[in-house]
Amino acid sequence: MRILFALSGFHRYDRGAEVALLSVASELARTGDEVTVCGSGTERSDTPYTFRHLPAIGREKFEKFPALPGFRNETQWEDATFAARLAMSGEAGRYDATVTCGFPYANMALRRGRKAGAKHIFVTQNGDWPAFSDKSEYRLFSCDGLVCTNPSYYARNKKRWPAALVPNGIDLTRFGPDAAAGRAMRERLGLPADKPIVLMVSAFIETKRVLDGMRAIAELDNAVLVVAGDGPLRGKGDALAAEILPDRYHRVSLPATGMPDLYRAADAFLHMSINESFGNVFLEAWASGLPVVAEDSVLTRWILGDKQYLCDTTKRDELVATLRNSLSSGARAGKSGIERFTWPVIAAQYRSFIEQVIAGSARPDGAAGPFANAADAA
Known part of the structure; x- marks a missing residue:
């Protein structure tokens, strides 16, 4: 053809x-x-x-x-x-x-x-x-x-x-756990080695709700938020971070070749969008072994099943509790089933x-x- x-x-x-x-x-x-x-x-x-x-x-x-x-x-x-x-x-x-x-x-x-x-x-x-x-x-x-x-x-x-x-x-030859590569990426980006890293890979637009994610992370004691993304709301995000996440926020821009190691550098993955058409990032985080915190919806259950950390992300208390649970469990997501993608x-x-x-x-x-x-x- x-x-x-x-x-x-x-x-x-x-x-x-x-x-x-x-x-x-x-x-x-x-x-x-x-x-x-x-x-x-x-x-x-x-x-x-x-x-x-x-x-x-x-x-x-x-x-x-x-x-x-x-x-x-x-x-x-x-x-x-x-x-x-x-x-x-x-x-x-x-x-x-x-x-x-x-x-x-x-x-x-x-x-x-x-x-x-x-x-x-x-x-x-x-x-x-x-x-x-x-x-x-x-x-x-x-x-x-x-x-x-x-x-x-x-x-x-x-x-x-x-x-x-x-x-x-998903390309499983690119995305997968690698602790050494993750530590190297933390060092490259100046991220602390002794604090949990929560990663968001989202554009700074209204539908991605990055600012709501920042407010939830601010309620965790020592978690550091890394956002890989850009968009019209970047200025509002930076200003909010200076107010509620001083020294606990990094906005980064990496080429596609650097994204697998960025996932490896994190301890949990957060995605706040409620109405995704699909969400490649769910598969990338899953393949990288990260616990995924996201909206509990038909879409996320269709992709991820019920083994991840799904919740009503519009309820701040529920979201914060789910984030805390994802970081404290110490469990890495298994890759079983991802081959169909x-x-x-x-x-x-x-x-x-x-x-x-x-x-x-x-x-x-x-x-x-x-x-x-x-x-x-x-």
């Missing part, structure tokens, strides 16, 4: 959506498909796919721009500048299938390829609102196949679109669904994928 993956952040950012889709693209290319990736970053060595650079204005430039329908946040502003180039390039019509999670503009640009016979697949990495909402710009959404990254999205959309339930994955397994499910979409055999409430039974149980 000839497949195009297009997203403004490719090769420019290493956030959840970019990591997930590039991992799928890489696996498909390694196993014989002709894969092209379009993004606004620069070419990287040793990628198994072909990369095409299309310029875009970075989302950081748009953080203070107004929020409007179609331009609701800095990511959509960036998407618009990328999609204009994508549409003019004519790339979409050269492939059997196109794939994106960018909405509205990248999705609209790729739909142009349908005139040349390309089938278009949308992935709900950033939410499924485009697939079911009839408000504002969401009325413009369409696709030939919908990849749903969690069971709630699949249940909501499977009768409307040809859909498959396919989660994100490895990228070769996930990419094979993408290939099967894309083949069905190209062949025209994918129908609403038809192609589900092997994770659908687990979703029904959840």
Whole structure:
């Protein structure tokens, strides 16, 4: 198959959506498909796919721009500048299938390829609102196949679109326990060796609730909070930390290559988002052997089961107690069961669904994928 993956952040950012889709693209290319990736970053060595650079204005430039329908946040502003180039390039019509999670503009640009016979697949990495909402710009959404990254999205959309339930994955050759590497990372970042480290890997945006996590950590006696992330609320986070977490807060920015050792440097992992589309960080923390403290939801139980530290994160007392328990137990999370989330397994499910979409055999409430039974149980 000839497949195009297009997203403004490719090769420019290493956030959840970019990591997930590039991992799928890489696996498909390694196993014989002709894969092209379009993004606004620069070419990287040793990628198994072909990369095409299309310029875009970075989302950081748009953080203070107004929020409007179609331009609701800095990511959509960036998407618009990328999609204009994508549409003019004519790339979409050269492939059997196109794939994106960018909405509205990248999705609209790729739909142009349908005139040349390309089938278009949308992935709900950033939410499924485009697939079911009839408000504002969401009325413009369409696709030939919908990849749903969690069971709630699949249940909501499977009768409307040809859909498959396919989660994100994990590279177990990169993420795994390594005490020596963790100690070295602590030393590199200037983190104390004698205090527990709680790690958050989250963007500084409202939905990630990083500031709420900081307030909970402040109630622990000596825990140090490390946040790997950036975003419009970084200034508020730094100011709050100076007030309630003096000498117990570090905001760091590391390349993707440094993230496995950052997980290894921590004693527990905290994620505060309530409405995740998936959450690659859950798998990364799990693979690294960290106890995971997160919202008790259908999604987290579907991914993690009931062996982690799940609670109602909106209740401060319950969250603080759960954090304290995760740090005091001394238990490291086992890796049993995580193999079903490895990228070769996930990419094979993408290939099967894309083949069905190209062949025209994918129908609403038809192609589900092997994770659908687990979703029904959840």
